[in-house]
Amino acid sequence: xxxxxHLPIHHRAEDPGGRLDSFGDVIWVxxxxxxxxxxKDANGVSCGHCGYTTVQSRKSSNTKWAVPASPKxxxxxxxEPIGSESRPTARTKDGELFLWVRCPHCGETDDxxxxxxxxxxxxxxxxxxxxFLSTQVAGETLWVNNLAHLDALEDWxxxxxxxxxxxxxxxxxxxxxxxMKASTNRDKVLRGLAQLRDRAQKAGIDQ
Numbered sequence: 736x737x738x739x740x741h742l743p744i745h746h747r748a749e750d751p752g753g754r755l756d757s758f759g760d761v762i763w764v765x766x767x768x769x770x771x772x773x774x775k776d777a778n779g780v781s782c783g784h785c786g787y788t789t790v791q792s793r794k795s796s797n798t799k800w801a802v803p804a805s806p807k808x809x810x811x812x813x814x815e816p817i818g819s820e821s822r823p824t825a826r827t828k829d830g831e832l833f834l835w836v837r838c839p840h841c842g843e844t845d846d847x848x849x850x851x852x853x854x855x856x857x858x859x860x861x862x863x864x865x866x867f868l869s870t871q872v873a874g875e876t877l878w879v880n881n882l883a884h885l886d887a888l889e890d891w892x893x894x895x896x897x898x899x900x901x902x903x904x905x906x907x908x909x910x911x912x913x914x915m916k917a918s919t920n921r922d923k924v925l926r927g928l929a930q931l932r933d934r935a936q937k938a939g940i941d942q
Contacts, residue, residue: 746890746893746894746895746896747894747895747896747897747898748890748891748893748894748896748897748898749898749899749900750891750897750898750899750900750902750906750908750909751887751891751900751906751908752900752901752902752906753902753906753907754905754906754907755880755884755907757907758880758881758883758884758887758907759880759881759882759883759884759942760776760881760942761774761775761776761880761881761942762774762775762776762866762880762881763775763866763867763868763880763881763935763938763940764780764864764865764866764867765837765864765865765866765867766780766782766784766785766787766864767780767787767822767823767824767835767864768782768785768787768824768835769782769784769785769787770837770844771784771785771938772784772867772935772938772939772940773787773864773867775864780864800821800822800823800825800851800852801821801822801824801825801832801834801849801850801851801852802819802820802821802822802834802849802850802852803817803818803819803834803836803847803848803849804832804847804848804849804850805848806819808847808848810838810840810841810843810845811843811845811847812838812841812843812845813838813840813841813843815838815839815840815841817836817838817839817847818836818839821852822834822835822836824836825849825851826846828846831848832848832849832850832851833846833847833848833849834846834847834848834849837865839865866878866879866880867934867938867940868880868881868885868931868934868935868940869931870927870930870931870934871927872920872923872924872926872927873914873920873923873924875912875914875915877915877924877927877928877931878931879928879931881940881942882932882935882940882941882942883942885928885931885932885935887907887908888928889925889928889932891908892911892915892916892921892924892925892928893921893925897916
């Protein structure tokens with residue numbers, strides 16, 4: 736049973752303004768070690784379950800970054816491709832390098848033969864762990880960073896009437912994709928957000 740918020744029948748909402756980073760102070764992601772909900776902020780990732788913490792490094796490369804040895808590697812659980820992007824979850828077993836990967840299709844995790852890759856942090860971009868609060872809605876990916884982000888989307892997308900706010904420009908609400916704002920998808924999107932709220936509650940996410 737999902738933790739759905741009950742909005743007023745004639746609910747109206749005004750764009751609160753602000754960009755994505757103004758909603759909440761943290762981003763909830765899958766822990767690279769135990770796969771449970773972990774906080775990510777400017778200092779990196781910290782997991783309250785297994786104790787994993789991002790260790791800041793000044794090196795331009797890092798031996799923990801790797802890619803699957805085969806670009807056509809398939810998931811050992813569902814046989815779908817796991818992707819070939821670089822990840823910071825490599826480990827050595829009996830002298831061989833393996834990469835810990837969470838399948839984007841079935842969500843199962845496993846170790847796969849790997850080879851070292853260049854840490855993309857050297858180029859000013861670090862693709863962190865996947866978001867914890869995401870789901871599929873109408874063939875699209877619906878995601879939120881945290882509870883403040885979730886509240887804002889529910890209030891705005893659940894409104895019968897949406898009004899512009901005092902802040903001009905490309906606010907987060909103004910930049911939402913069309914499928915998310917379409918009246919035909921309203922109920923589907925709200926159910927998806929309710930599922931994310933339920934998942935957050937079960938995972939102990941409190942902000």
